[in-house]
Amino acid sequence: MPRMVILDGNSLANRAFYALPPLTTADGRPTNVLHGFLTMLFKLEQEQQPDYWVVAFDKTKATVRIEQYAGYKAQRKETPEGLRPQFDYLKEILTEMDVPILELAGYEADDLIAAITKQAEAQGMEIQIYTGDKDALQLISPKTNVYLTKKGISEVERYDETALWERYQLRPLQIIDLKGLMGDTSDNIPGVPGIGEKTALKLLWEFGSVEDVLANVEKVSGKKVQGNLKEYADQAILSKKLATMLTEVPLEFSSQDFVFRRAQGVKVLPVLQKYDLKNVTRLWLERHKDDDERVTEPSESALGKWPQRQLSEEEWLAQIKEWETQKNPITLTCRYEGTGLQGGRWLEWGVAVQGETFSLTRAEVSEKVCQAWLDLMGNEQVPKTFADSKTVALLLANDGAELKGLSLDLSLASYLIQSSRTKFAPLDLVKEYFPNQEAFESAADEAGGLAQVAPRFEEDIHSLGLPSLLHDLEEPLSLVLAQMERQGIAVDSEQLIAFGEGISHTLKELEQDIYGLAEETFNINSPKQLGTVLFEKLGLPAAKKTKTGYSTDAETLEDLRSVHPIVAKILDYRQLNKLISTYVNGLLAQAKEGRIHTTFQQTVTATGRLSSTEPNLQNIPIRLEQGRQLRKVFHPTEPGWVLLSADYSQIELRILAHYSQDPLLCESFALGQDVHTRTAAEVFGISLDEVTPDMRRSAKAVNFGLVYGLTEFGLSRDLGIPRKEAKFYVEQYFKRYSGVKRYLEGVVTQAKQDGQVRTLLNRLRRIPELMHSNRVQRQFGERIAMNTPVQGTAADIMKLAMLKVAEGIKPYKADMLLQVHDELLLQVAPEDLESVACVLKENMEKAYSLSVPMTVECKVGPNWYDMKPFHLKQ
DNA sequence: AGATTCACG
């Protein structure tokens, strides 16, 4: 007898979701259902060897049953946030595996299962139903068995007529009567109040069915039960109707639709890898190790290789002209020489256009072809796709050429889709959609590969609502960043050396003093040796510990200052040593021809901020005077020009005000008040002029902490006050600023539902930590959820401002040099200072309109240290 | 490669 296996997709997915720990992919997409379901599926396939099989899913938009009883499922819980997306993933995988899926608008899996069962029985099949839902027991017949999941998901219990009788002493159809009487909270079937499973069973054993019970209601023992049965007779009948699985589904299926087919192993691997399903992949490979790859149908998920054409000198010129006229999108990769980008030189271009690829090698073509090529790169009308447009822009700039017509940057696209990604080389980008792809042999192949994934990236960008963020913000910004990097900032190496020599001198003295006080020489830079000296030899009280031993960080040492004179020396040593090694030596090593060119990373941070490397010019000392002096070595590159800086005042708190619409916070900014003083007044319940500097300091720390996801611990540590006091501040704050509290709670709730948060410009960050079983991890996720929209929106706004400023200063003698998160640094010719400062301030303040005003403060000076406030004339 | 420390917003 042919055997058909029917799986209740919804029920099993639900069981898997609750039975398994919250597993996720590396980027945080939930996958526990996939593991559970597929493991069970493999086991079942092996043990039962079905001839036919199918997985049924709900398509619940408008259920037939809703018309019958308005309350039906009305109270059913929303699908949990971690489960919902997994249905789509699961269907995607099942489709790849050639496992038939059945769903029908307006019907639940239950009803489809009942209908298929009936038809399969008529065709003389043996039927096995796999589900976690006891409702299905009503379908049991001599030909049909039901397999109910026991704890977990891959363990099942088989029910045939005999087993059902042994368990409940009921016949299959009486399951409907059972539900009619006892109801089902999960399906919101009401049943009869006061009747649970035990009473219902007793009644059915005695009378047989709901109708029989009601007909003989006077004979029912128990006053209360009898009363309820009388009162809720209609409800009992209705409940029975609701519990009945519909077999009347307007769908004819041929058994051919459900034939068991064994998908070829390799075809399924990419999708399993896409969801990081390591165990499932292992199981799959085990089962399919004998598959013959040679007979595998050409897989949709393998990257095709586009043919490469070799062009002669004349053909190149003609081809480039053709591309200029046709304006078809072209995809490019670039091989280049040189470390980094300063002076880097392109060697070869891989080109993919319309299903063909080309390779243009500098050494093999004439100067004329090169020039034609550079013109093509500068042709705004020809749309171009790159893996990394900033690098390309810099390489072209080194040839005196410009990059125009940038239509898609795949690294930026990939970053916006998945900000946690770390690798953006062309091969990594291709592997995103074709995990099996091997290294490309040529630049041409590489371009061909990129051209084939480009549409996939665009689809994902589109479906996540990111096209504008990508095309209108990040992509144009990459070209602005390229200009800034290329421009560089001037540093006076001799001044830097002199600065270092002064410090070195003090450092040597400190070193000797420390050795003297310790009565031995040791490596002060080694936390391990330092810990031994301080806490063992000198017997100082050890407060904190790290994973590996004593903690010797500044915070710990600060508390020991008064205990031993060596401590202060060590703190000084550390500070100066940092200046020497990271800044003096670090910057000297990077200075070329009097300039430093940082690299702005646009695809690194989780929040959308930029970062700066080799060297990092976003963390040049400023807080302590000694370090701040270092800023004197940063000058304009042009003689006579000045540095002009502009920084956003309280941008993150303003964004918090905008998001939360808290009346007090909004008012504070609308009135142009000092926000920390106002906060202090609110928290301490006093007037603005009664606020002491210490109160303001506390309020400032609260405001600071808010943006990070305020904790009592963090605040108490920051202010050096007891937890209790910190708790008081937090409570008082949220009492007064209840809108902020409501907003922050709302963000976390929403984030838990979506598994992600977004900024004002729609930038997305997934937060897998929110679903961790570990409480500490989860709370971390909650703080990320509170911080990211604020920090990320600030980053969005600054990026927007940079685009406008870059455009606005074009008529003037001015260059943008650096961005330090909420500050821009420019160099300007003195005659254009007033105009440029105006452009700068205006564009930053009006970059994006919030419900509170944005203010920007400008400073000007001959170097990055001596910056004085600059006020516009009007 | 990972941990520690410290510079910035």
Add this chain to the structure above:
DNA sequence: ACGTACGTGAATCTT
């Protein structure tokens, strides 16, 4: 009873 403020990069020591 836990173990915490958010986001980075560089230098250094240790394994």
